[in-house]
């Protein structure tokens with residue numbers, strides 16, 4: 001699989017990857033009603049690094065992920081993706097930044113059922129480039145990399161949950177984003193499929209040099225992370241050592 005990703009890697013923008021692919025500083029957010037979800041939250045994630053964020057339901061994990069994607073506005077603080085500040089960008093600028101620099105693996109997949117797998121995976125590139133033949137080739141290589149080689153012409157509506165999740169990972173990585181944002185990437189998958197999908201995600205992240213932030217309730221997901229952080233009412237706590245001990249790593 002790694003060899004199949006190599007041609008994709010060769011077409012990335014070499015000047016585009018500063019040491020820290022995600023930098024968050026001094027983030028504050030409260031929800032309507034006044035409850036403060038976080039205040040003074042800072043986080044840096046380097047290219048090729050996977051950070052898992054755990055935390056109780058309602059603590060603000062999805063809100064944080066939405067702020068990192070420029071889909072929600074913090075009350076204070078700054079987010080940089082691939083060195084670019086989200087704050088000053090208008091909607092068009094944020095859309096461009098998401099298309100160019102961020103890959104999403106969200107719970108509902110957002111895989112379009114009436115497009116083929118090749119069209120689904122190629123979509124992030126088709127939004128910013130027009131060479132359909134090259135996009136098709138890269139989409140096929142990405143599908144092969146996630147174990148769906150030869151399926152580019154199949155329709156997404158016919159896939160199982162695990163297959164859809166693999167398509168979502170291929171699509172998230174095809175444009176070599178600086179940042180991967182994943183929300184429960186193994187939600188609804190059986191343990192074996194979940195383990196395979198996670199290993200695939202981890203290998204692809206390392207190979208492409210993206211920074212990855214994975215929000216999850218699952219300790220199995222945290223297993224592939226370099227750092228395990230828990231979001232609490234008083235901020236992000238580094239639980240990596242605890243998770244490593246619990247896992248016997």
Ligand SMILES: Nc1ncnc2c1ncn2[C@@H]1O[C@H](COP(=O)(O)OP(=O)(O)OP(=O)(O)O)[C@@H](O)[C@H]1O
Pocket residue numbers: 031032037055056057058059060061062063064
């Ligand atoms: N637009 C909004 N208006 C009011 N409250 C909101 C809004 N958005 C989020 N919240 C509240 O903010 C809190 C954090 O929500 P969020 O979805 O970020 O939590 P979470 O940690 O991702 O939870 P879960 O693990 O259950 O998905 C919740 O209490 C939620 O009800």
